[in-house]
Amino acid sequence: MSNAFQKKSFPFGRMIHRFLREEHGAMTPYILIFIFLMLVFGGISVDVMRFEARRVAVQNTLDRATLAVANMNQVLSLSRYGSKQAHAEAIVQDHFDKAGLGSSLEYVHLDDGINYRVVEARAKVVSNNFFMSILDVPTLNTMNASQAEQRISNVEIALVLDVSGSMYNDITRITNLKSAAKDFIDMVLKNDTENKISISIVPYNGQVNLGPDIFAMYNATHKHGYANSWCLDLPPSTYTSTSLSRFTALPQTPFADAWSSTTTSGNWVALQRPAPDSVRSHLYANVWCNPVEANYVRLHSNNIPVLKSQIEGLVAIGATSIDVGMKWGTAFLDPEAQPVVASLASRGLVPTHFSNRPAPYNTPETIDKTMKVVVLMTDGENFEQERFSDSYRSGPSPIWRANQNKDKDRNFSIFHESKVDKSTSTKLCNSRPFWVPHLSAWHSRPWNGTTPSSSACYSTTAVTSDTTQQTWQQVWEAARVKWVARQLYVRAVGGSVDSWTNQIRSLTSISTMDSRLNDVCTAAKAKGILVYGIAFEAPAGGQAAIKKCVTSPESDYFYVTADNEGINIATAFTFIATNLTQLRLTQ
Incomplete structure (x- = not known):
């Protein structure tokens, strides 16, 4: 019985013996430990990578926001926000909200002066750990900052x-x-x-x-x-x-002065100059x-x-x-x-x-x-707005004015080509193209303080003394436009003050x-x-x-x-x- 049992149990004993002497599985514990460490460090890497991605996202958002506020085209409204600081904060917060980082913003400071604009902002970065929490490190966190300054020289x-x-x-x-x-x-x-x-x-x-x-x-x-x-x-x-x-x-x-009015009833009205200011007589x-x-x-x-x-x-x-x-x-x-x-x-x-x-x-x-x-x-x-026609701005006008040594009032006269009849020499001689408004008369020559003889011929080449042909600027310095229109044109050849004034100047x-x-x-x-x-x-x-x-x-x-x-x-x-x-x- 005993021998039989020994024969049956011998193979099992040899198996145990071989197991105790076998060395092929000696590295398994180390491999398991190594795999565990790889998992731990891999997990840490994942946590760090997640943290870095969030940090970069926060930093990029900070940079964009501060540059947006500092941009010279960005108007900071006092009326809507109450202060430029409040508007700056709203702009930065809007950037963070749109980036899905609304809770990260911690601080915004605006320094805005006549020669500069400086914007500083800070935001917290918090990343919850998946693997490092095993090591009792539940989060990774830091504080990011950004500053932007814009200046125009x-x-x-x-x-x-x-x-x-x-x-x-x-x-x-x-x-x-x-x-x-x-x-x-x-x-x-x-x-x-x-x-x-x-x-x-x-x-x-x-x-x-x-x-x-x-x-x-x-x-x-x-x-x-x-x-x-x-x-x-x-x-x-x-x-x-x-x-x-x-x-x-x-x-x-x-x-x-083309605006001031003139007397339009009756005949002769004495010269009306550009109208002075009612209070300050040296101004017009x-x-x-x-x-x-x-x-x-x-x-x-x-x-x-x-x-x-x-x-x-x-x-x-x-x-x-x-x-x-x-x-x-x-x-x-x-x-x-x-x-x-x-x-x-x-x-x-x-x-x-x-x-x-x-x-x-x-x-x-x-x-x-x-x-x-x-x-x-x-x-x-x-x-x-008034704008004078070019032909009435400068250069010689058809208007003459008597010299003061001959006429203390320096009265005007005007030449009207329409009153010259060149059809015959006699009719040319008898032409009376110079209108003298203060006399309500037509003369053969411009007024020079005296009335010419009724038999005096008109001549295109005559030289007249004691009177001076006026430039347009000389006319306007002395007389308002509507007086000229009335006394030198309307009374002479017809029309209205307004029509002649509108010919002299236009209105915008x-x-x-x-x-x-x-x-x-x-x-x-x-x-x-x-x-x-x-x-x-x-x-x-x-x-x-x-x-x-x-x-x-x-x-x-x-x-x-x-x-x-x-x-x-x-x-x-x-x-x-x-x-x-x-x-x-x-x-």
Whole structure:
């Protein structure tokens, strides 16, 4: 029994013996440990990769958001958000919300000044671990930061200011404008120690008085030389762009009063001169280009005392042509005006450090960028603009005037070709083509203080003494247009005062002027010029025209001021000064 059992159990014993002596499975525990470690480190890698992907997503979102806020085209609205800081925070948060990272944003700080905009933002990065939590590391986290700064090296500002008669009719208007504009100059320039900011002053009423130095830089025609009257009439085609060629023929605006009325009943009425202002007799209420030296244009200056002195000296008189003011304001920001500024700088009329202005418009490749700004202000609306026909602007007229030594009143007479009969020599001799209105008579020669003999022949070659043929500008300096129309034309050859006045000058309608204003505003905005508008106690028409002109959004660029509603003009200028920033992209 015992032997049998031993025989049966021997194979099992040998199997155990072989198992105990076998070495082929000795590495299995190590392999298992190694596989475990690979899984652990692989899991850590997955967790780290997930964390890094989230960190990169947060960082990219931070960078995009800060650059968006700092971008010079990004308007930070005070009216909608209450503060620029609040608007900056809203923009950054919007970027994070759209990226699905809304809870990550921790901090936004905006530093926005006249010469810079700096945006700093921080966001937390938190990634929940799948594998590292086994090692009691449930999350990976860090704090990302981004800062963007934009700066434009140079700023060119044109203050286009309404100095029409309505600004004087309510004397507080011109007074308040002067105070607000002077404060604006202080705010904008006081911290500019590097000559980066220039301000041009472009006063306008019915016209823009360039002054003799700027006037001389353009191709003026029909020059007349009346003292302190340096306006140019612009062709309609010029309003579709910001530029104005110095070589385009631009007729000088006559010193003339075509608006004031005249007596149309009865016969002779003594000479009526251009109408003086009812209060300030040295000024002319209805002359389109008022000869006021204080209202000359000043270009590209940062001399605070000089600029403020000019603002203080502004004189309110005349009509309102907002389109003309805006056109010249943009023209002096357009690079085509650079030779004008360079010439003025060479003569000490513009600071030499601004001799290269206006700068070229910005392009994506422009390194030394320039911000161009127009501040357009009015208290009214466009008023039908006068434009003289070329044949009545300059050169000899058919009108004669007696010399003072022979006629203390220096009475006029006028030659009418229609009264010359050349059919026979006798009829030519008997022609009486010179109308003498104060005598209600036709003469054979111009009035020279004496009446010619009734038998005196008319001669085309006669030389007359003691009287002088007048140029058209001499006529307009002495007499208002409607007096000339009535006394020298209507009474002589018929027609009406209005028909003759309309032949001498035409009127540009308000709707056309509004359209021109819109055209030049559109051109300015297309060039990147920022257009701010102030409707200073203006009527509805003026408000609508200015509102249509400004840069979008209107809520940030258009200001309505009134005595008892809206903001006052000082606040409007303060807001604009605060909004002007210099930006240069850096990272």
